[in-house]
Amino acid sequence: DIQMTQSPSTLSASVGDRVTITCRASQSISSWLAWYQQKPGKAPKLLIYKASSLESGVPSRFSGSGSGTEFTLTISSLQPDDFATYYCQHYNSYPWTFGQGTKVEIK
Amino acid sequence: EVQLVESGGGLVQPGGSLRLSCAASGFTVSSNYMSWVRQAPGKGLEWVSLIYNDGKTLYADSVKGRFTISRDSSKNTLSLQMNSLRAEDTAVYYCARVNWGRGMDVWGQGTTVTVSS
Numbered sequence: 001d002i003q004m005t006q007s008p009s010t011l012s013a014s015v016g017d018r019v020t021i022t023c024r025a026s027q028s029i030s031s032w033l034a035w036y037q038q039k040p041g042k043a044p045k046l047l048i049y050k051a052s053s054l055e056s057g058v059p060s061r062f063s064g065s066g067s068g069t070e071f072t073l074t075i076s077s078l079q080p081d082d083f084a085t086y087y088c089q090h091y092n093s094y095p096w097t098f099g100q101g102t103k104v105e106i107k
Numbered sequence: 108e109v110q111l112v113e114s115g116g117g118l119v120q121p122g123g124s125l126r127l128s129c130a131a132s133g134f135t136v137s138s139n140y141m142s143w144v145r146q147a148p149g150k151g152l153e154w155v156s157l158i159y160n161d162g163k164t165l166y167a168d169s170v171k172g173r174f175t176i177s178r179d180s181s182k183n184t185l186s187l188q189m190n191s192l193r194a195e196d197t198a199v200y201y202c203a204r205v206n207w208g209r210g211m212d213v214w215g216q217g218t219t220v221t222v223s224s
Contacts, residue, residue: 034210043201043214050208087152091210095167096154
C-alpha cells in the first residue's frame with residue numbers, strides 16, 4: 001500500500017498568513033493526488049484534484065503543486081473560514097489512502 | 108441540487124450486521140463511480156470500498172469478505188452491507204461520488220456506526 005505522510009500535524013497561524021502543508025507519498029503517484037478540507041462534524045470537501053487543479057467554487061487563495069512523491073497545499077492568505085483539518089489522498093492505485101491530516105489552528 | 112444522504116447507522120453488537128444506505132439526488136448513481144469512506148472517532152479518513160459504473164467492486168483489506176457495496180438503480184441508492192462487525196469498525200461512514208480523475212467531489216453528511224456490547 002502507498003503511505004501518505006503529511007507535515008506538520010498541527011499548524012498555528014494568524015489570519016492573513018501564508019500557509020503551506022506538505023504531503024509525501026511512499027512511492028510515485030504521478031499527479032493523482034487530491035486535497036480535502038474538513039471542519040468538525042462535517043464531511044470532507046474537495047479543494048484540489050490532480051495535484052494542482054482547483055475544484056469549482058473553491059477560492060483562488062488555495063493552490064496545490066507537486067508530482068511524483070512530494071506535494072504541497074498552499075493557502076496564500078489565511079481567512080477565518082480556513083481553520084480546519086486538511087487531508088491529502090492519493091488515487092493512483094488501490095487501496096486509496098489518506099494522509100493523517102493537518103489541523104490548522106488560530107494562533 | 109446534487110446531494111447524497113446516508114442512513115442506517117446505529118448501535119450494533121460485535122459480530123452483528125448493519126446495512127447503510129446512501130440516497131442520491133441530482134445525478135445517477137449507476138452512471139458514476141461511488142465510494143464509502145469512514146472516520147473513526149478522533150481519527151483520520153479511511154477509504155473503505157468503491158463500485159465502478161460497470162458494477163466492479165473494490166474493498167480495503169480491513170473490510171474485505173465482511174462488507175459488500177451495492178447499488179439499486181430503481182431507487183438511485185448506494186448501499187454498504189456490513190457483517191461480522193468489530194469494535195474497530197466504529198466510525199462515521201460517508202458515501203461519496205467519485206469524479207474520475209478529480210477525486211471524491213460530492214459527499215454525504217455521514218452516518219454513525221457504533222459497534223459495542
